[in-house]
Amino acid sequence: MSTHINFRRIVKLVRVVEENPRVKTFWFKDALCSKAKPGQFIMVWIIGVDEIPLSLSTIGDLCSVTVAKVGDATEAMHRLKPDALIGVRGPYGNGFKIVKGRVAVVAGGVGLATLLPLVDKLKDYGCWIEVFLGFRSKHDVFQLARVERAVRPNGAVMIATDDGSIGFKGLVSELFEMHLKRSKPSYDVVYTCGPPAMIRRVYELCEAWNLKIQASLEAYMKCGIGICGSCCIGPYRVCKDGPVFSAPHLRKMPELGLYKRGPDGVKIPV
Structure with missing residues (x-):
């Protein structure tokens, strides 16, 4: 092999x-x-x-x-x-950088899959973890028990669903914003992955609240090694420069959450 x-x-x-x-x-x-x-x-x-x-x-x-x-x-x-x-x-790709302390993890839909190994690693480092999960409905929830085990004993898991069938009714970014306003937590970093519009909103909230962010982005890819350019967003290639980006990089991506690129490289509104 x-x-x-x-x-x-x-x-x-x-x-x-x-x-x-x-x-x-x-x-x-x-x-x-x-x-x-x-x-x-x-x-x-x-x-x-x-x-x-x-x-x-x-x-x-x-x-x-x-x-x-x-x-x-x-x-x-x-x-x-x-x-x-x-x-x-x-x-x-570059993966997440582990930050010890109090951290937030904001996941939208299947974006949770990307964050699961991170949550496991954060637990190993003894971090205080608060996880915000967003799904369409209770029928779309997955791997909840794994997340709940990882955040014990000090952390918490908060869920948002579009239809309100479990947890907060609304977007997970709205749940996260509500928590910021009510609790004013002092996170050492916010990790996020999910739909581009969700990531954009979480990034905007982190900028407003002066919180560090690491966001894992998705993009159409052909090669995965930085040659074809099909995954470009702003000045970056998601496959080679990412897929995890921090605030200084995200500030150079004005199209984040507004457009994506198709197989032919043309921008498509999202």
Whole structure:
């Protein structure tokens, strides 16, 4: 087996878990992925279909990616069963920087998957963790027990749903803003991942409240190694300069949460 991140390795799926009707977690073993940092991503080849970027949702002897069914490639991946083969390259990107102290984690939808290894690591460092989770409804919630274990004994988990079926009714960014106004917490850093509009709002709140932020961004990618330029946002390539960015970088991304790039590189309103 190759020991270089840019060479594709063929791995067997050990386990496939249905988290909810739209989201599945795929478990596999890979030596290079087991050494990844929270926030890094891999390029996953669904054989005969396409290659797509996916963040690692578990890092260890067994690794995993958690995938929402949103297009042809992810639909094909959702049809895979244990013992099926996929290809992986990576891990790529810069990952999150661990900050000790009191931290907030703001996750929107399947963006939680990217943040799960981070939450595990923050627990290992003894951080006081407050997690804000946003979902469409109670039926979309996943990995809640894992998050709740990680924040014990001092932290908290707060949930927002669009329909109010569990927790706060509204956007997770609204829940986070309400908490800032009511409690005025002194976070050492805010970590976030989710839909671009959510990330933009969390970033704006962090700027207003003078809070440090680390945001993991998603983008359409072809190569994953900084060559093709398909994932550019502002002056940065998400695959090479990110996918995790802090405030000085986010300030140079005026299109964040307003536009995304399609396969042809054309900006598309979001």
